[in-house]
Amino acid sequence: QVQLVESGGGLVQPGGSLTLSCTASGSEPSGSIGLSNAMGWYRQAPGKPRELVADIATSGLTKYAESVKGRFTISRDNAKNTVYLQMNSLKPEDTAVYYCGHDVRDGRVFGSWGQGTQVTVSA
Numbered sequence: 099q100v101q102l103v104e105s106g107g108g109l110v111q112p113g114g115s116l117t118l119s120c121t122a123s124g125s126e127p128s129g130s131i132g133l134s135n136a137m138g139w140y141r142q143a144p145g146k147p148r149e150l151v152a153d154i155a156t157s158g159l160t161k162y163a164e165s166v167k168g169r170f171t172i173s174r175d176n177a178k179n180t181v182y183l184q185m186n187s188l189k190p191e192d193t194a195v196y197y198c199g200h201d202v203r204d205g206r207v208f209g210s211w212g213q214g215t216q217v218t219v220s221a
Contacts, residue, residue, distance in 0.1 A: 099124050099210060100122050100123070100124040100200050100201075100209055100210045101122065101123050101124045101210060102120055102121070102122050102198050102199075102200060102210050102211065102212035102213075103120070103121050103123075103212060103213070104118060104119065104120045104196065104197065104198055104212040104213065104214060104215040105118070105119050105120075105121075105215060106118040106119050106215060107196060107215030107216045107217045108216075108217070108218070109218045109220065110188055110217070110218070110219055111219070111220070111221055112188060112189060112190060112219055112220075112221060113187060113188065114188050114219070115184070115185060115186045115187075115188065116185050116188065116217060117182055117183065117184050117185070118139065118182065118183040118185070118196055118198075118215060118217070119180055119181075119182055120137070120139070120180065120181045120182075120183075120198030120212055121178070121179055121180045122179045122180070122181075122200065123179065124210075135156065135200055135201040135202070135209065136153055136154060136155045136156060136201065136202040136203065137153065137154055137174060137181045137198060137199065137200060137202060138150060138151075138152065138153035138154070138172075138198065138199045138202040138205075138207065139151045139152050139153070139172060139181070139183045139196060139197070139198055139199075140196070140197045140198070140199055140207075141192075141194035141195065141196045141197070141217075142194055142195050142197070142214075143191075143193060143194040143195075146194075148197070149163065150163060150205045151163050151166055151170065151172075151183065151196070152166065152170055152171075152172035152183065153172065153202045153205070154172045154173065154174050154181065158174070160172050165191075166185075166192075169185065169186050169187045169188075170183060170184065170185050170186070171183070171184040171186075172184075181198055183196070183198075185217070188217075188219045189219060190219045190220060191219075192217060192219050193217060193218050193219050193220070194216075194217060195214040195215065195216050195217075196214065196215050196216075196217050197211055197212050197213075197214045197215075198211070198212045199211050199212075
């Protein structure tokens with residue numbers, strides 16, 4: 099079982115930037131997230147369902163929700179067992195709890211979830 103810990107959330111003004119990190123540990127064969135699993139960032143705003151923000155395959159191929167294309171960038175550092183979400187030009191509607199997920203296939207998480215980190219975009 100892989101454990102995920104997110105960090106980097108906080109309060110930011112509209113137009114600002116934040117970088118979220120998700121670090122994995124646990125019982126994959128080597129503890130690496132780089133061997134066989136895609137990773138994803140999701141978010142859930144109050145009263146709304148959880149939605150996929152971006153995912154990244156082991157090949158580095160990325161996909162983004164239309165609402166964040168051109169503003170958010172997902173990346174991974176397999177040596178550090180970490181996935182990042184760089185968020186620029188933040189909008190109030192980006193306010194949500196952000197979660198990372200392990201073993202993402204067709205947008206669904208088949209592995210573990212992190213505990214989430216709050217991102218609030220407000221003046």
